Amino acid sequence: MSSTVERRTDAARSRRPRTILARAPQPDRRRRGRLGRSGRESLTGWLMVSPSLVLIALFGLVPVLWSFALSFQQNDLQTPGTWVGLKNYERLSQDPQFWDSVRRTVEYTVLFVPSTLVLSLLAAAALNRRIRGITVYRLAVFIPVVTSTIATGVIFSWLLDPDYGLVNATLSKVGLPTFEFFASPTQALPAVVLMTVWGWIGFGALIFLAGLQGIPTDLMDAAQIDGCSTRGAFWRIQVPLLRPVSGFLLVWLTINALQLFDEVYATTKGGPSRATTVVVYYLYDQAFKFFHAGYAAAIAVVLFVAIAAVTALQLRITREEPTPQEGRR
């Protein structure tokens, strides 16, 4: 009895479809001879990636370390800085404007990430079919992604103009209430969410679509034979199998949401009444408007730690767990 169960779980395990983010097989570790074949190979490998490594170190790692050092200084970027120890961090912990910007960033992330995930999934499901002209639709969904942020910002400030915008004109035509959007301290952040969700759906849909197309068709065929409706199969089979993909998107979108800057810079400049001054915008003001570079670096370090923590947490949550049929390992 028990053996049949085991066999069945083995079979189930081997039948599990590979999704696009399946773990890469680990290479078996063989002991290397002194620059034997594998040694030479790895040297070649390192040589191949060294240009990228040098660039990443120079333009990624060095600035990161430099800003870390900068965060312990008072520095106006023009005259030699002075070491102030943890003073920037102390001031930061008591800076109400900084905490306001943190609150707004969290608000934005909480609004932006789930809506983008859900809408991307629906868009991907809609695009995952074989009908005439599907490439045109796919292209249409993806266009916002390749549109420059500045262009998007300009277009949206016109679309959402309270007095002359197309959106309000349409709303009032059909007798619905109109909005102030970017002009109102309470509506500006939701308006930025609206704009950025529009800009990111294409990216999310692309990733989800790749995930959906990685799901073997025989699974879906089997579901249909068992009398499962298309909708049911989507929610009960495809969506659960997209788990690693959603995990990746969740992390990716969250990182981007916490670093929101361009869209704010292009539309509201952090206003009105600081309503859209998110953390990175506040950092920008401190660094490049007031030239408090040390203080801004401290903000950057805090943001870096926060993003690292949130990402680690999300990765833990979304890591693949065994499905119930497999039993707990």
Add this chain to the structure above:
Amino acid sequence: MAADRPTPRLPRGRVARRCTAVIAVGAVLLVGVTACGGGKASSDEGTTITVAHGYTDVEAAALKTQAEKWNTDHPTTKVNLVYNGGNDSALQKTVAGFTAGNYPDVAYEYGSSAAQLARQPKLVDLTEKVKASGFNWDDFYPSERLAATVDGKVVGVPALVDNLSLVYNKKLFAAAGVPEPTNDWTWEQFRDASKKLSDPAKKTYGWAYVNDASEDTVWRYLAMLWQAGGDLLTSDNTKPAFDSPAGLASLQQLRDMAVTDKSVYLDTGNGNYLNLFNSGKIAMLWTGPWDLSSINDDVEYGVTYLPGYQGNHETISGPDLYLLFDHSSGRTDTAVKFVSWLTSAPVHLEFAIATGDLPLRKSETELPGYQTFLSKYPAEKVFVANLDNVKHVRPNLPEYAEVSTAVGQMVQSVLLGQAEPAAALKTGSQAVAAALAGS
């Protein structure tokens, strides 16, 4: 300071970001390599100078012509013009350049950036140099000289001068049956006209105010504050002074018009006000010469002084500057010579005729070419006359950016109807005091 228009940056797709970065890095490396390869060896290195500017279109072409003329007339020196990507971010770019050890000999900067750059160890102190015979420092308008001076030190040479005047659409006034503005208009007349020219049904407004809390929001308020006899800071620049009857009167006027009358279009900083002025949705602007070239040909407009408070029609000017940075004595010498030549009366008048920029020096208005300027740009006459209504300048402090931000937030909160003028003054005043105390 010319208009705070956002300058479009390089388009960046989201996904392509990483590729762009790699390409950019590659480009930087290439540039670096070529610069290292070709820069140091040239024999006249000491007399080749770089001039960074943010001029575009007509102004850029005019400057290029003048630089070429200089290069032809001075074969031993060479001026290289470099576009800085737009003056709105010239300060950021210049400061970043110092960090990277790659900075121009001459940089065009807003006057409001002067105090920030005055700390720069490489900045050339021009205090003695402008006293040289033939420089005629006193020929510059007083507001320009004040803007170029930080703590008694001359840090730059005036590059451009402007001021705020009232620009109005004649057709809209005629249609509404409202008498056109005059140089003697009072705040009350202005408010009254703005109200009559507004129509919520047609979404037309009497006036527009840039309300993004930037310096663009602040300087219009400063003009009103000064008209009412107030000032931004105490005379020693250590404390805020605008929480005063004058400060209250100016904020109250803004509130009356924007919140009570709803006769003001609040521009969110994207510069839509000009398109709306062109399409006849806005009747009056407080703006400077830089906007005139963007007004459509079919809009018949007039220009007057700003409406005044008890007969005071003071306005505000944002002189921009050429700042000089030291590489070597030879290069600095060339830079001083070039800038003196560029800002001398006959040379600048040519530039003004080509571009419509206002004369920089009083003596330009006495040259015969000035009549050509006036006949080519009839509307500029008021702007030139209005230079005499510039009495104050913004305080030249390193903390000015923070002071400006606090005042901008204050004005914005009143215009949006979020705060009463008296309460907003208190809040703004506290924020400015904190900024000045360096906390």
